[in-house]
Amino acid sequence: MKKFDLHIHTLSTISDVSFTFSMEMLEQYVKERKIDAIAITNHNMFDLAQYREIALKLSDTIVFPGIEINIGNNAGHLLVIAKQDDVEEFSHKCECVQKEIQSEKDSITVEQLKRFFGKLDRFLLIPHYDKKPSIDKKILAELKDNIICGEVNSIKKFIYCQKDNPSLTPVYFSDFRAKENVDVFPIRQTFFDVDEITLEAIKKCLTDKKKVTLSESEGHKKFYALPELELSTGLNVIIGERSSGKTHTLNQIYKYFDNIKYIRQFELLETDPEKAAKDFTDKIAIKQSGITKEYFEFFIRVVDDVKDISLEKDEKHIENYLASLQKHASETERADMFSKCKFYAENEFEINDLESLKKLIESVDVLLSTTQYKEIVEKSVKRENLIALHNDLINEYVKEQQVVLKKLWVNDIIGNIKQRLQSKTAATRVTDVNFYTVQMNRTKIKKFEDIVKGLKEERQIYCKNLEGFNIEVRTKPYSGASSLKNHSKRKIAFSDAFSCYEDSYMFLQKLKEIEMLEDTAYYEYFVDVEYRILNQFGFEVSGGERAEFNLLQEVNDAYQYDILMVDEPESSFDNIFLRNRVNHMLREISQEMPVIIVTHNSTVGASIKPDFLVHTKRFIKNNKDISYEIYYGHPTNRNLKNNKGKQIKNLQATLDCLEAGESAYMERGKEYEMLRD
Incomplete structure (x- = not known):
C-alpha cells in the first residue's frame, strides 16, 4: 500500500487565498505524514521552475505535475495530473489555461479542455465530486470516458461512495497550502494498492474500489483520526x-x-430551569420553522397578493367615476368639438399578465434539463413530447408578448390624444375606473378572509416521534395583543391591530401601519403556532425529560x-x-x-x-x-x-x-x- 496526496498548493493565485510558499513546511509535511507520492495542483497555472525545485528537494518522494482548473458555468474544480516525463509539454498546455482564466470567476469549457490538452487519456482527471465547488453533472457526463475517480471532503462521503456502486471511486486528499507557520499538518490522504508509483498504475488501481482505502491495514473500515491513531469508520x-x-x-x-458534531460533557445540563424552559421552546421553534414555513407557503403567497389591495381606494375611484359621469351627462348640451371626439373618453386596453406563462415555460425547462431524475420524468412523459410542449409554450409566449406590445403602443397613442383633447375643453372628463380590477380585488379579499377563517381553526399540522417523545406543532388563533408582541420579540404595541383581529382585511391594514414590521412577516400574525414536546404518556416534558430529548435531538442532528x-x-x-x-x-x-x-x-x-x-x-x-x-x-x-x-x-x-x-x-x-x- 502506498500513501498519496494528489492535491497540494504551492502558489498563491487569483483563485486562492494569499499565502507564502514554504519548501521547509512542504518537506516536513511529506516526511511527518510518510507520504509516498504527491501532486502539485495550483489553481489554473503551473510553474515549471518551482515544480523542478520541489521534485529535486523531495527526492525520496514521487512528485507529479498537475493543475486545478475552473471548468464549466459554475467554475467547478478539476485536477489534471500528468506524467513526470511529460512535464515540459504539460507546462505549455497549462499556459493556455492561465491565459484564459484571468479572474477567480473565469472558467474554461470541456471543448477548450480537450483543445488545450489533446488526448485526455494521457492524464489522470480528478473532479471535485462531493466537494465544493463541485463539477457540474453535465460536464461529468461529457468526460465520463476519462474520469474514474472523484475527490470527496469527508470520511462520511468516502464511505458512502465506496458502498454506492454507481458512484466514482472516492479519493480523499489534503488540499494543503504549503505555507509558513503551519500549526497542524492535515491527515487527509488516501492509500492505493500499487506496487509501483506511476500514472498508469494509479489509474488501473482506481478502477477497483477495494484497492483505494483510508487506512493501510483494514481498508475503508479504518481511518486516521490523529496522525498516530487509527479509528473505525463505525462506532x-x-x-x-x-x-x-x-x-x-x-x-x-x-x-x-x-x-464535526461534538456533544461536550455537561453541555445539556440545566442550571436555570426557567431560562432552560424558554430556551428549549425557542430552540424547538427554530428547528421546526422549516415545517411551519412549508405549511404556510400558499398563505404567504395569498398575503403577498392582497397586501397592496385597498378597498377604500377602489370605492373612492367608483365614487369619482359616478360623480364625473353624472356631471358629464348634465353638461351634454354645452359639449364642444373636443369633448365630442370619440377618443375623449376612450378606454385603454387591459394588459395581460404573462408571468404565469413564463413560469410554465421555466417548469418545462427544468424537466428537460434535469439529469438526476431524467429516467423518472421520461418514464411518464416522452422527451419529444416535452420538447414539443416547450416549443408550443414559447411560441404562445412570443405571440402574446407581441399582442401586449401592440396594446401598450396603442394605449400610449390614445393616452396622448386624450390628454391633448382634455387640455383644450372645459367639459368635465369622466374619470377612468377599471371595474374588472375593482371586482377582482373584492373577490380576492373575500377569499382571503375565508382562508384566514379556516387557518384559525385549531389543528395539529405536524407530529413526529423521536424515541418515545412526540414533537407536535399546532396552530390556533392568537389570544391577545400580548401574544402578538411576544411573537414579534420586539417592543411593538399591537393593541390597535388586535382590535380588528376578527376582520382579517382590516387587521392586515393595521399591520401595514406598524413600521417595524417587515411585509414578508405579515402572514405570521394571523395564526399562532405552538411547538410542544410530549412524553410517552402525552404530557409536556419535565426538566429531566427536556435534557433527555435535547440529547436525542442533538444525536439525531448528527446526520447533517x-x-x-x-x-x-x-x-x-x-x-x-x-x-x-x-x-x-x-x-x-x-x-x-x-x-x-x-x-x-x-x-x-x-x-x-x-x-x-x-x-x-x-x-x-x-x-x-x-x-x-x-x-x-x-x-x-x-x-x-x-x-x-x-x-x-x-x-x-x-x-x-x-x-x-x-x-x-x-x-x-x-x-x-x-x-x-
Whole structure:
C-alpha cells in the first residue's frame, strides 16, 4: 500500500487565498505524514521552475505535475495530473489555461479542455465530486470516458461512495497550502494498492474500489483520526481513568476535521430551569420553522397578493367615476368639438399578465434539463413530447408578448390624444375606473378572509416521534395583543391591530401601519403556532425529560455532519435511558459515519458493542512529569496496543474503567445473585 496526496498548493493565485510558499513546511509535511507520492495542483497555472525545485528537494518522494482548473458555468474544480516525463509539454498546455482564466470567476469549457490538452487519456482527471465547488453533472457526463475517480471532503462521503456502486471511486486528499507557520499538518490522504508509483498504475488501481482505502491495514473500515491513531469508520468507544486524556483526545480530533458534531460533557445540563424552559421552546421553534414555513407557503403567497389591495381606494375611484359621469351627462348640451371626439373618453386596453406563462415555460425547462431524475420524468412523459410542449409554450409566449406590445403602443397613442383633447375643453372628463380590477380585488379579499377563517381553526399540522417523545406543532388563533408582541420579540404595541383581529382585511391594514414590521412577516400574525414536546404518556416534558430529548435531538442532528463525538453522556443521564433510547441511535448513525464516544459507564462502553476500543492512560514520574499513552484495538482482542507496540490486557483495562476493577465487578455480581435468591 502506498500513501498519496494528489492535491497540494504551492502558489498563491487569483483563485486562492494569499499565502507564502514554504519548501521547509512542504518537506516536513511529506516526511511527518510518510507520504509516498504527491501532486502539485495550483489553481489554473503551473510553474515549471518551482515544480523542478520541489521534485529535486523531495527526492525520496514521487512528485507529479498537475493543475486545478475552473471548468464549466459554475467554475467547478478539476485536477489534471500528468506524467513526470511529460512535464515540459504539460507546462505549455497549462499556459493556455492561465491565459484564459484571468479572474477567480473565469472558467474554461470541456471543448477548450480537450483543445488545450489533446488526448485526455494521457492524464489522470480528478473532479471535485462531493466537494465544493463541485463539477457540474453535465460536464461529468461529457468526460465520463476519462474520469474514474472523484475527490470527496469527508470520511462520511468516502464511505458512502465506496458502498454506492454507481458512484466514482472516492479519493480523499489534503488540499494543503504549503505555507509558513503551519500549526497542524492535515491527515487527509488516501492509500492505493500499487506496487509501483506511476500514472498508469494509479489509474488501473482506481478502477477497483477495494484497492483505494483510508487506512493501510483494514481498508475503508479504518481511518486516521490523529496522525498516530487509527479509528473505525463505525462506532468507537474511548475509556480511561479520570484525567487520563480522553477529552483531550476528542479535542485533538476536533482540530483535524471540519463539520464535526461534538456533544461536550455537561453541555445539556440545566442550571436555570426557567431560562432552560424558554430556551428549549425557542430552540424547538427554530428547528421546526422549516415545517411551519412549508405549511404556510400558499398563505404567504395569498398575503403577498392582497397586501397592496385597498378597498377604500377602489370605492373612492367608483365614487369619482359616478360623480364625473353624472356631471358629464348634465353638461351634454354645452359639449364642444373636443369633448365630442370619440377618443375623449376612450378606454385603454387591459394588459395581460404573462408571468404565469413564463413560469410554465421555466417548469418545462427544468424537466428537460434535469439529469438526476431524467429516467423518472421520461418514464411518464416522452422527451419529444416535452420538447414539443416547450416549443408550443414559447411560441404562445412570443405571440402574446407581441399582442401586449401592440396594446401598450396603442394605449400610449390614445393616452396622448386624450390628454391633448382634455387640455383644450372645459367639459368635465369622466374619470377612468377599471371595474374588472375593482371586482377582482373584492373577490380576492373575500377569499382571503375565508382562508384566514379556516387557518384559525385549531389543528395539529405536524407530529413526529423521536424515541418515545412526540414533537407536535399546532396552530390556533392568537389570544391577545400580548401574544402578538411576544411573537414579534420586539417592543411593538399591537393593541390597535388586535382590535380588528376578527376582520382579517382590516387587521392586515393595521399591520401595514406598524413600521417595524417587515411585509414578508405579515402572514405570521394571523395564526399562532405552538411547538410542544410530549412524553410517552402525552404530557409536556419535565426538566429531566427536556435534557433527555435535547440529547436525542442533538444525536439525531448528527446526520447533517460528517463525524459525531459524544463526551461522557452518562454524566447527565441514567442507564435505562442510555440503553433503551441512546445506544441504538448511536449504532444506527455509525453505519453512515464515524462515531466516537468517551465513557466510564458499562451501559455505554460495553452494552453498545463498539467496533473499536481506545484506552487512554496517564503516567506520572517523580510526582511532576506527566505523560499520556493511547492503547487501541478491537473489543474482542485479548490485548490492546499503542503505536510503539506496547501492550496491555483488554479485560483488565475494561474492568478498571467501566466496572471500578475486577473485584468490584465480582462483588456486585454476588450482591445481584443474593437479591435474585
